[in-house]
Amino acid sequence: xxSFFSGDDDSLFGNRSTVRSIQSLSDLDDERxxxxxHWWWNETRExxxxxxDGVSYATSSCFSDDFESEIILNMRRxxxxxxxxxxxxxxxxxxxxxRALKWHYDMKNVxxxxxxxxxxxxxxxxxVRLSISGTxxxxxxxxxxxxxxxxxxxxxxxxxxxxxxxxxIWDFSxxxxxxxxxxxxxxxxxxLVNEEISLELQVYGLSYDAMLKENDMAVEDTKTVLxxxxxxxxxxxxxxxxxxxxxxxxxxxxxxxLTGLYNLGNxxxxxxxxQCLVHTPQxxxxxxxxxxxxxxxxxxxGMNGKLALAFGDLLRQLWTxxxxxxxxxxxxxxxxxxxxxxxxxxxxxSQEFLAFLxxxxxxxxxxxxIKPYNEIKDVDGISDKEVADEHWRNxxxxxxxxxxxxxxxxxxxxxxxxxxxxxxxxxxxxxYLSLPLPSTTMRAMTLTMxxxxxxxxxxxxxxxxxxxxxxxxxxxxxxxxxxxxxxxTLLVAEIYNNCILHFLDKPSDSLELVRDHDQLVxxxxxxxxxxxxxxxxxxxxxxxxxxHGGPPRRFGIPLIARIPKCSDGYELQKKFLQLLNxxxxxxxxxxxxxDDDSINIANQDTEMDDVADDVMIDDVSNSDEVKGKTAVxxxxxxxxxxxxxxxxxxxxxxxxxxxxxxxxxxSVLVSWPEEVLKxxxxxxxxxxxxxxxxxxxxxxxxxxxxxIEAFLKxxxxxxxDMWYCPKCKEHRQASKKLDLxxxxxxxxxxLKRFSYNRFLKDKLETFVDFPIVDxxxxxxxxxxxxxxxxxxxxxxxxxxxxxxxxxxxxxxW
Numbered sequence: 151x152x153s154f155f156s157g158d159d160d161s162l163f164g165n166r167s168t169v170r171s172i173q174s175l176s177d178l179d180d181e182r183x184x185x186x187x188h189w190w191w192n193e194t195r196e197x198x199x200x201x202x203d204g205v206s207y208a209t210s211s212c213f214s215d216d217f218e219s220e221i222i223l224n225m226r227r228x229x230x231x232x233x234x235x236x237x238x239x240x241x242x243x244x245x246x247x248x249r250a251l252k253w254h255y256d257m258k259n260v261x262x263x264x265x266x267x268x269x270x271x272x273x274x275x276x277x278v279r280l281s282i283s284g285t286x287x288x289x290x291x292x293x294x295x296x297x298x299x300x301x302x303x304x305x306x307x308x309x310x311x312x313x314x315x316x317x318x319i320w321d322f323s324x325x326x327x328x329x330x331x332x333x334x335x336x337x338x339x340x341x342l343v344n345e346e347i348s349l350e351l352q353v354y355g356l357s358y359d360a361m362l363k364e365n366d367m368a369v370e371d372t373k374t375v376l377x378x379x380x381x382x383x384x385x386x387x388x389x390x391x392x393x394x395x396x397x398x399x400x401x402x403x404x405x406x407x408l409t410g411l412y413n414l415g416n417x418x419x420x421x422x423x424x425q426c427l428v429h430t431p432q433x434x435x436x437x438x439x440x441x442x443x444x445x446x447x448x449x450x451x452g453m454n455g456k457l458a459l460a461f462g463d464l465l466r467q468l469w470t471x472x473x474x475x476x477x478x479x480x481x482x483x484x485x486x487x488x489x490x491x492x493x494x495x496x497x498x499x500s501q502e503f504l505a506f507l508x509x510x511x512x513x514x515x516x517x518x519x520i521k522p523y524n525e526i527k528d529v530d531g532i533s534d535k536e537v538a539d540e541h542w543r544n545x546x547x548x549x550x551x552x553x554x555x556x557x558x559x560x561x562x563x564x565x566x567x568x569x570x571x572x573x574x575x576x577x578x579x580x581x582y583l584s585l586p587l588p589s590t591t592m593r594a595m596t597l598t599m600x601x602x603x604x605x606x607x608x609x610x611x612x613x614x615x616x617x618x619x620x621x622x623x624x625x626x627x628x629x630x631x632x633x634x635x636x637x638x639t640l641l642v643a644e645i646y647n648n649c650i651l652h653f654l655d656k657p658s659d660s661l662e663l664v665r666d667h668d669q670l671v672x673x674x675x676x677x678x679x680x681x682x683x684x685x686x687x688x689x690x691x692x693x694x695x696x697x698h699g700g701p702p703r704r705f706g707i708p709l710i711a712r713i714p715k716c717s718d719g720y721e722l723q724k725k726f727l728q729l730l731n732x733x734x735x736x737x738x739x740x741x742x743x744x745d746d747d748s749i750n751i752a753n754q755d756t757e758m759d760d761v762a763d764d765v766m767i768d769d770v771s772n773s774d775e776v777k778g779k780t781a782v783x784x785x786x787x788x789x790x791x792x793x794x795x796x797x798x799x800x801x802x803x804x805x806x807x808x809x810x811x812x813x814x815x816x817s818v819l820v821s822w823p824e825e826v827l828k829x830x831x832x833x834x835x836x837x838x839x840x841x842x843x844x845x846x847x848x849x850x851x852x853x854x855x856x857x858i859e860a861f862l863k864x865x866x867x868x869x870x871d872m873w874y875c876p877k878c879k880e881h882r883q884a885s886k887k888l889d890l891x892x893x894x895x896x897x898x899x900x901l902k903r904f905s906y907n908r909f910l911k912d913k914l915e916t917f918v919d920f921p922i923v924d925x926x927x928x929x930x931x932x933x934x935x936x937x938x939x940x941x942x943x944x945x946x947x948x949x950x951x952x953x954x955x956x957x958x959x960x961x962x963w
Contacts, residue, residue: 181244181442183323184352188238191322194250204240204320205327207289211310211317219295219303221310225319226288227330239309239356243323247354248438248466255406273354273471274302279346280329289330292346302353309356354471407434409468410475414482415495423504424478426946428465430896431961432556437462438469444515444551452513453488460484461511500948501584501900508581512553521548534562534575535933538891541577549579557581560892562932565873565884568866572877574884577891582898585857587916593617593661595624596839597642597670599632602711604728610839611672615661618914622657622866628672639677641710645669645838648704649688658868667840673710682712685816687726689835692787692823702819706835713816719804722788726820733830787821853919857901858930862888889932897927897942897960920944925960 195202207225214220242250277297281290293310295303310317321327329347407429411421427433441462445455464481467473486493489506524544529537542560549558558579565574596612613627625640634640642654646669654663654670664670687709690702709729713721788802790809799819802808808816864887867873872881903914921944928940942960 184247188240191240194253204322207319209317221293223291238318240320245440276351281346412477419500422948437465446516457510458514512551515551517550538577559894562889562891564887567875584900604731607732619661641673679712683814692821719802789819791817
């Protein structure tokens with residue numbers, strides 16, 4: 151897309167804003183009137199507006215210089231052809247003018263420039279006074295020199311030359327005719343009939359034709375006119391009133407629509423999106439046309455038509471000939487009145503602005519004045535096509551605007567219950583596609599994998615995951631690396647100071663939360679025990695646990711397991727010994743001669759019942775007085791740890807049931823006597839690798855198709871978005887799958903270039919490869935009977951640098 155100008159000045163033609171409340175079209179100011187060449191307008195009318203008829207007026211002109219210079223036009227309605235009329239002009243409404251201008255531009259466009267013979271970009275305005283003459287039954291138009299700029303008045307002298315005979319003026323706008331008919335209805339009120347009203351008349355492309363006429367040369371003979379410059383007394387008489395207008399400007403072409411927007415101060419986010427919209431062909435034709443007929447003043451969700459009027463006025467300014475740049479102050483002021491977040495001059499997200507603008511334009515231009523209520527029907531047993539068509543009809547019954555016609559499509563959303571496999575299918579409209587960027591920058595992560603049944607030793611596992619991926623990507627990579635069974639699940643935890651800092655149990659969290667050199671552990675747990683309490687064992691030395699100098703120094707990797715809800719101290723000890731079984735030092739590897747009882751501590755299931763009821767495992771203050779001491783008494787001592795603002799520890803009584811917290815998580819501190827440390831390989835228990843640094847692989851190209859695939863990929867809902875399964879009658883973490891069903895004529899794509907975590911946000915610099923002319927979505931559209939074309943061509947890009955995302959606009963071809 152071409153670059154545009156930047157600055158801080160207003161355009162030649164200022165914005166008009168409506169400040170009062172608008173209730174109907176009659177409350178609007180009449181559109182500006184344009185006086186153009188009849189032949190120029192008639193070409194467009196014959197092609198596009200054959201149903202539009204005009205009223206012709208035979209017009210004579212005279213010049214008065216008694217007290218003040220003025221031109222007086224007498225316009226009498228004429229039903230017959232005027233053979234003496236040398237020139238014919240047309241009065242047209244603003245929307246007619248812009249549509250005719252765009253039509254000529256499209257028809258005569260050569261390499262984005264208007265052909266020279268149609269390049270009469272002489273646009274100026276005249277202040278005229280309009281009245282009705284009761285004696286001559288005619289319209290009287292006065293153009294006074296004091297009401298107009300000198301240059302504009304001089305041009306009007308050329309256009310309405312008194313020496314050129316009669317003129318014919320066709321009124322296609324209906325404004326002059328309406329005024330004339332209303333005046334004729336009041337013949338007895340002489341004062342009212344002769345009352346003057348002031349009117350601003352825009353004149354386009356006539357002063358040069360008038361100069362040619364005054365030189366007795368045909369308008370069609372443009373090429374010879376540029377060489378001759380004939381002499382005439384008539385021309386010289388008017389040259390004294392002012393110089394010839396812009397004679398040199400007609401020898402060079404002008405670009406139409408390539409107009410810049412001034413930066414008002416951090417408004418580049420707004421300008422970039424606006425430039426894309428005002429160069430969307432469908433929107434250009436619509437807002438250059440009679441869009442006011444669709445204004446909805448009754449919509450409580452709209453903005454009383456003001457946003458659509460402001461945008462339409464801005465678009466017309468950008469398509470006005472000879473305009474190089476426009477300051478969108480009035481549009482920004484109107485926008486801020488309904489969206490205070492865009493007031494002032496702070497930076498904003500261009501995607502947020504574009505979404506608000508399109509939604510606001512839709513509501514202001516919604517052709518549905520009274521929205522019907524549509525009851526949702528039961529769709530069980532009905533085909534997807536029937537359901538989709540009904541949803542689309544219901545949507546159009548409440549939403550019908552140029553934005554819906556042009557930009558809205560439909561996608562299918564499928565939710566699947568993980569247990570009963572119940573499918574729930576809905577069809578929703580979309581205005582744009584927000585596509586994620588598949589990360590091509592990878593990072594290697596080495597974790598420690600532990601079993602929770604005491605069957606294997608810890609093993610390091612290295613996986614490669616996307617730098618900007620989610621925790622679900624890590625879980626998927628680990629599951630593949632360790633051959634996770636269907637009846638198992640993984641619980642990943644971050645370890646800090648030999649304690650579990652927190653569990654990484656939110657699949658949607660960003661992997662950027664895991665920093666380099668962090669320590670992660672993955673525990674394999676049985677799925678069928680998810681409802682049981684989770685117990686976390688941390689380790690410390692026995693001597694330190696009984697000191698009063700502060701918290702004990704911990705060591706080793708915390709171990710976790712699930713235990714029954716009604717467990718006591720014996721069950722707790724039994725589970726811990728089971729987890730330690732892989733770490734037992736066998737006799738051939740032991741440095742000391744250990745007796746059989748000590749070596750087989752992990753298998754002492756039958757000896758637990760022999761411990762005296764009055765012995766607390768964690769109480770060693772009276773251990774010398776305990777008689778009949780067993781091997782268990784000299785092993786581990788357990789304390790329950792209470793987490794919170796006031797942490798505390800409580801000794802575990804072996805024959806008493808454990809108090810299970812509401813969180814179903816039990817934290818247990820295990821004290822290791824010095825003798826027991828020799829019986830286990832604590833070196834293996836204490837070895838914990840760190841997360842490695844980012845890999846240095848060069849970034850790869852990401853195609854737009856890959857972004858579409860990432861958007862449509864099936865993924866589980868987050869724990870905060872649980873779905874209520876109507877079959878299970880419970881909330882489930884269902885999987886969600888999106889499919890494109892119905893495509894819009896203009897497809898807006900938003901690339902999500904932000905990566906968020908709880909601390910900061912980062913902009914993704916991934917390079918996206920865009921197809922320019924053949925973006926085929928047929929492989930991603932599940933319903934192909936609704937339309938015949940699935941190919942798009944790229945015509946606009948909002949590549950806004952800084953912290954804001956990128957948009958692209960594609961249209962079908």
